[in-house]
Structure formats: C-alpha cells, structure tokens
Amino acid sequence: MTAPKPKDWIMAIAPYVPGRSTTDSGAPVAKLSSNENPLGTSPEAQAAFSKHVGDLSRYPDASAAELRAALAAYHDLDPARIIYGTGSDEVLHLAAGAYAGPGDEVIFVRYGFSVYEIATRRVGAHPVVAPDKDHATDVDAILACVTERTRIVFIANPNNPTGTYAPRGEILRLHANLPSDVMLVIDQAYSEYLMPEEDDGGLDLARHAPNVIVTRTFSKIHGLAAERIGWGYGSAEAVAAMHRIRAPFCITTAGQQAAIAALGATDFIEHSRAHNIKWRTWLAGEIAKLGNAGLRVVPSHANFLLVLFEGALTAEVAYHQLMERGIIVRWLPGQGLANGLRMTIGTEAETRTLVEALRAIVADAV
Ligand SMILES: *Cc1c(COP(=O)(O)O)cnc(C)c1O
DSSP states (O other), rough: OOOOOOOHHHHTTOOOOOOOOBBBTTOOOEOOOSOOOOOOOOOHHHHHHHHGGTTSSOOOTTTOHHHHHHHHHHHTGGGGGGEEEEHHHHHHHHHHHOOOOOOOOOEETTOHHHHHHHHHHHOEEEEEEEEEBBBBBOOOHHHHHTTTTTEEEEEEEEOHHHHTOOOHHHHHHHHHHSSSEEEEEETTGGGGSOOOOOOOSSHHHHOOOOOOEEEEESSSTOOOOGGGGEEOOOOHHHHHHHHHSTTOSSHHHHHHHHHHHHHHEEEEEEHHHHHHHHHHHHHHHHHTTTTTEEEEHHHHHHHHSEEEEOOOOOOHHHHHHHHHEEOEEEEEEETTEEEEEEOOOOOOOHHHHHHOOOOHHHHHHH
C-alpha cells in the first residue's frame, strides 16, 4: 500500500525554530531570544483587550474594519488597501501565495528573515539567496540575482537577525531598478524603532507603486506578540489577491481592539523606542569593552544586537554558558550564523545581567 505523499517542496522546508522560552534547568532569568518588547504592553492596549472577555462566542469582524480605519488614520493610508493577518508572518505568506508558484524565483538576502524561505518553498517556488555586504543588505547583489523568473523580492528593513538597515536612497534604488512585474515586499517589523528621519520610504512607495507591499506588525514595539496581529499595504489589486487566500477570521476580537488602542499609546511607544536606543547603545559599548576576546557587534537599528564571535570563545559555547546562567539568547546555526548570537535588548536589569554574564564567560575563556 502506498501512503499519501506530501509535496516535495513542502518536505524541502527546514522547520522554523522559534526562540526558546525556558532554559535547560527551568525558568529563565532573562528571555532575550524573540525580540519582544521588554517593557510589556501599553496600559491602553491591555485595557482594551480585557474589555472583550464577554465576546468569546462570536466570530471577530472578518473585515477588521475598525482596525483598518485606525491604521489608515494613523499612517494616512487608504483603508481599502490594507491587508491583515495572523501576525505579519501570515501577510508574508499571502504575498508569496498570490505572486509566486512552481517554476518561479523569489529573492531574499543571506542572513534574512527565515520565514521568507519557508513562504517561498511552501508555494513551490525556488528561493534565490543574494549575498550580503558584511551582513547588511546589498542592493546591487539583489539586482544581480533578478532573472525573467523572479516574481518577488523580500527584504526586512531593519533586517532580522542582523539589525542592519538600508537607507531610503537604497530602497528607492532597489525599486527603481527592479522590473515592474516583480513584487517588492518590504518587511518593516522593526520600523517603529527607527527615528522618524530614518524612515525608509517604504510606505510612500507602496502608496504609489503597484509592485510594492509593505508589512508591519503589532508583535514588536506594541508588545502584542501573543495576539498575532500583522498588516500590510499594497495596491488595490494586490490586496484583493491576498484576501482570496487569507484565513477568514484571522485576527481575534480582543486583538483587533488591543491593536487600535496600541496605536494611541504614544507615550508607551516613545518610551519603548528611547529605552531601546539607550540600552542598545550601552550594550554595544560594553561588549566592545570586552577587549580582544573577538566579539564584534554588527551595527543595529532594531531592538536586538547580532554579536559575532571571531576569537577563541565560540558563539555555541557562549550560548550554552549564558543559558546556564538563565539568559536565553538566539544562536542561529540554521541560518548560516553559527558564529553569531542575537540578543534582544531587555529591561535595564536584564541588560546589565547579560553584560555581567558575558564578562565572566569571556574572562573564563581567556
Ligand atoms: C518578528 C518579525 C516579524 C513579525 O512577526 P509577526 O508574525 O507579526 O509576529 C516579521 N518580520 C520580521 C523580520 C520579524 O523579525
């Protein structure tokens, strides 16, 4: 007897490995593995969420009309051109599903977000990896990968897991040089951590260019990762295509309301951004002071640092020793970064604990 056989392209997917939540021995001292907001969730979003415990029996608003109206007002967008999903992960899958299939090519950068490869293979398309420029996005390398079969280019800006950032001029140059039938998906999961003057112009491009989709999330600065709320902006045609394959009731009732309230939590957002910049700068400086241990910080615009281990102390050893001290960071051998650890910027206490632990581990190693 023969058993049903999964598609070859599905079995070619390396399963997504999430950041760990517990240490080998139990509860963590600091979970710095998934780029969540260490300050939690705004009081406004929590209050909105908790109002909906009586609404559990009804399906949520499938059209997310109130959330789209709030996003449109906040970002000056057309609400009809906003797509949404169970996390921006779903929106990335929708873009792949609408625009790529067997025989097509999808480009993303080496050390890019791991979901791009999963989304590409899931639809039977062929992943094409563009070389990086010292871990950062290299627009010329991406353009050199374009062929007649290219259907999508995925880029995260700032990028995860590197934290690197391509300025507006580079994004515009990438778009200007792509064929008009290639969809450029700009994943802005970390854009709220940028200063306003660092805006990469992605939303502006998506307002006018039919071949640009921007994706955003409530999982990062807004502190709503548990609720799985993402959205995107594209042409009316792109959004209509993605709606056809979207899960019908993809954001919960309480989640939609929490997200609307989160947009209005201006103090919380500004405080989170300022906290992140302050402690990211401090952490990078302290790691630099560890002297000739061979640790190198990749300059970051996001809420984490990628630290490369280029001396005798390996990332793998440091990862396990941090784990023994209750600190969970992300080691990424599956993404070609066996020599790197990605560390989320935590609370002040978590960040200080991390530095003390690194200092001790480096001292032990030399
Ligand atoms: C965290 C992250 C996402 C968003 O994930 P959600 O599904 O919205 O929680 C998207 N892209 C990148 C690059 C990320 O790091």
